[in-house]
Amino acid sequence: MRARWQRLRCKGLLGVWAVFLLMAAMLFAERSGIRTRLERPGRSYLTRETTLTAAQVMEELPATCLLVCNSQDEASLDAAGQFPQILTDMKVGYAQVDLAEEPLPALEGYHTVVVTLSDLSVLGENVLALADWVEQGGRALFASALQKTTCSMLLEQKLGILSSDYGYSRVDTVRPSGDFMIGGGKTYAVTDGFDSAWTVELSDRAEVFAVTDSDRATPLVWRTACGEGTFVVVNLGFCEKSTRGFYAAAYSLLEPVCVWPVLDGATFYLDDFPSPVPGGDGVYLRRDYGTTVSEFYTNIWWPDMLALAERYGFAYTGAVIENYGDDTLSEPEPQLDVSRFQYFGNMLLRAGGEIGYHGYNHQPLCTGTTDYRGELPYNTWPDEAAMAAAMKELTAFVGGQFPEGEHSVYVPPSNVLSAEGRRLLGQQFPGIRTIASTYFVDGLAYWQEFGVAEDGIVEQPRFTSGAVLDDYMKMTALSELNMHFVSNHFMHPDDLLDEDRGAALGWEELKRRLTGYMDWLYTAAPCIRRLTGSELSGAVQRFSQLTVSAETENDAVTLRLGHFVDEASLLVRLNEGRPAEVQGGELIPLTGTLYLLRAEQPAVTITLEND
Ligand SMILES: [Zn+2]
Structure with a gap:
């Protein structure tokens, strides 16, 4: 009996010691600056050896998109400078054609076409082939502000244009609709805006997604159904690294479903x-706070940050x-x-x-x-x-x-x-x-x-x-x-401390x-x-190597994620239907038709309910 008691007391003491040691370890961790936080799998590095580059995975993808450029067309060069990266990051396999070198190839087999030309004349009669292809179910995005030519006039009506001008309208502001873009429903100023957008008036058939915020709003992004297919026009008139998101968002309007990997961070x-x-x-710090540079950082800036x-x-x-x-x-x-x-x-x-x-x-x-x-x-x-x-x-x-x-x-x-x-x-x-x-x-x-x-x-x-x-x-x-x-x-x-970076405004204003x-x-x-x-x-590693394919059948979209490791984030544009149920991940609403998918499995099924 006594021996058993001793064992029990011993066990009890061990327990107390264990708790004590745990507390000591936690205190030590706290003191030495480690935050005791939950393990966050999916947020740590993958090994160098197992991570694929985007260039490697792009080789696996069939070219479903045709990127149409003209190296003699300045606006086309701007858009053609951005689109290879936009399509790579969206993991859309593409083929590129330069119309200054070769004619437009047959469009059968492509799901989408991105036309970067501002002057469509170089297409010649193929402009009608493009329109026919869209009418039969093709999806075409015009990425540059178009010039009014005989060629573009052939397309105007199909693009949802009621009337157009030879001139261009000034784009000092952009107002994307709240349904269209994350952060939409607000006006954003354009730095060094100029007469960049084709002056057009749209018919009721066009669905407008972005306009200038001016007395006479110029349409900047719109979509028009044409037969079985769809046209989307981006009429900003400038395409650069700082505006890629407009083009990605516009591209996502083409097909019933568009899904692309993102960083989500x-x-x-x-x-x-x-x-x-x-x-x-430290002249402005002395002016506003009467302190030295060192005291300011310790007592004011860092606590504020x-x-x-x-x-x-x-x-x-x-x-x-x-x-x-x-x-x-x-x-x-x-x-x-x-x-x-x-x-x-x-x-x-x-x-x-x-x-x-x-x-x-x-x-x-x-x-x-x-x-x-x-x-x-x-x-x-x-x-x-x-x-x-x-x-x-x-x-x-x-x-x-x-x-x-x-x-x-x-x-x-x-x-x-x-x-x-x-x-x-x-x-x-x-x-x-x-x-x-x-x-x-x-x-x-x-x-x-x-x-x-x-x-x-x-x-x-x-x-x-x-x-x-x-x-x-x-x-x-x-x-x-x-x-x-x-x-x-x-x-x-x-x-x-630097006037060029706003020192004279003072920390309160900068804050x-x-x-x-x-x-x-x-x-x-x-x-x-x-x-x-x-x-x-x-x-970035998970995004870089992730590929995605979407298949729609019986009101359900099945996504298959290639090179999925443990978790992945994707943007999902649902142009038709609303999500009812999701298997294999979580779907978070962002705007009217845009969702964030946090995939937990390499296969995700989204069941749709039609409005
Ligand atoms: Zn530095």
């Missing part, structure tokens, strides 16, 4: 954070700068003053964030072969070995300061990265899995598309920045929600604008996942 980077106290003129993240439910991804020296010649030296790194870094981690790499110093990874042409105040590195040594010091420093958590994202200083620097990261730093630079082609910038590079590194462009958020950024943000269902924003603490942007984003897309940098990369 919003990420917020703090570049140069943590870092030493930024240099720069944390409150913003908490309000919208996201966490920051910081990118460390170890020192602000410009020395590229001496041996790298470890940063000894670590108090700011510890203070800000651990708070960022405790709030669920992530820390990546920005630089040993703020000198981009470029050797003497790069000429900054006086545009950037940087020094180059003498050779590849010097860049590697600096990166080694940085990765060791970050690993030493923050031993727990993911350090896999590299943000190039000023978004500049040479081909040599890029190669170096892929070959010598296996811990770096992501490069987060910029979306836009600009000077020396390392610009990117969302995808997986051949060396397995995830290319993850950011496209909005700072706190000023001008019209161009708002347009891009709208476009990207509708193209990739993504927001990827970055900000520097020293935006508040108001930043909050306004977050309000817009999370109102337009309340369900979008809040992701850290590496989590967004996990989404």
Whole structure:
């Protein structure tokens, strides 16, 4: 009996010890900056070896779309510059024809045709073949503002045009309908708008999806049924990286169902954070707060930024700068003053964030072969070995300061990265899995598309920045929600020290604008996942290799997802019927006919009820 009692008491004590140890471990985890959060499968990296690039999977897809271009037509060149990427990202297999080189091929066998021409004359009599093909069930998108010619006049009525002019109308604003686009039902300003849209009046047969917000609204996107088929016209008159989402959304109006893989993530980077106290003129901080730069960041800016993240439910991804020296010649030296790194870094981690790499110093990874042409105040590195040594010091420093958590994202200083620097990261730093630079082609910038590079590194462009958020950024943000269902924003603490980035407006005004942007984003897309940098990369990998085919039968759409791993997000446009039941995933309404599908299985069935 006694022995049994002892055993029982012993067991009881063991239990107490176990609880105590668990509590100690949790406290330790809390103190050392690890947020105890649920495992989030589907948000971590896939291995480099198993991830396919978009180019690899596109080879598997049959060409169901014909992209019609004319290399002698300037507007066609603009659209033809964007559409290969739009179709690749939507995983639509396509063939491309340049009418300056060859005639229009037979259209039988294609499901869709995208015509990028502004002058249809080059089609000649084939314009009637195209119209016949649509009448028999074909789906054609006109992507450029058309010129009024004898050829376009043959089509006008079929396109739903009542009357047209030889002139063009000014497009200073775009107002997409709420049914059409995520973030629709609002007016967006066009930067450097011009007379870009064909002046037309539409008949009642045309369904209008976007107009200019002016006294005499010019139709910018519309759809017209024609026989068994459909025409969609985008009449914006400009097609560039910042407006791709309009074209993706317009393309999705063609067929009864359109489904494409997306990223489903919003990420917020703090570049140069943590870092030493930024240099720069604190004149506006003294004006508004009477503090030093250092005190301002600790007592005002950072608490405000944390409150913003908490309000919208996201966490920051910081990118460390170890020192602000410009020395590229001496041996790298470890940063000894670590108090700011510890203070800000651990708070960022405790709030669920992530820390990546920005630089040993703020000198981009470029050797003497790069000429900054006086545009950037940087020094180059003498050779590849010097860049590697600096990166080694940085990765060791970050690993030493923050031993727990993911350090896999590299943000190039000023978004500049040479081909040599890029190669170096892929070959010598296996811990770096992501490069987060910029979306836009600009000077020396390392610009990117969302995808997986051949060396397995995830290319993850950011496209909005700072706190000023001008019209161009708002347009891009709208476009990207509708193209990739993504927001990827970055900000520097020293935006508040730089007049070009809005310093004179003062932090209160900048904070108001930043909050306004977050309000817009999370109102337009309340369900979008809040992701850290590496989590967004996990989404990029899954998106990059995912293919999708849709089959409709007996009021049910069956989707088959190729290269599905564990989960996938897709945009689903249902032009006919409404969803009644979903098997294999969750379907979340976004706009009138657009849904977000979170697939849990490689086969998803959506049962439709017809209105
Ligand atoms: Zn920076």
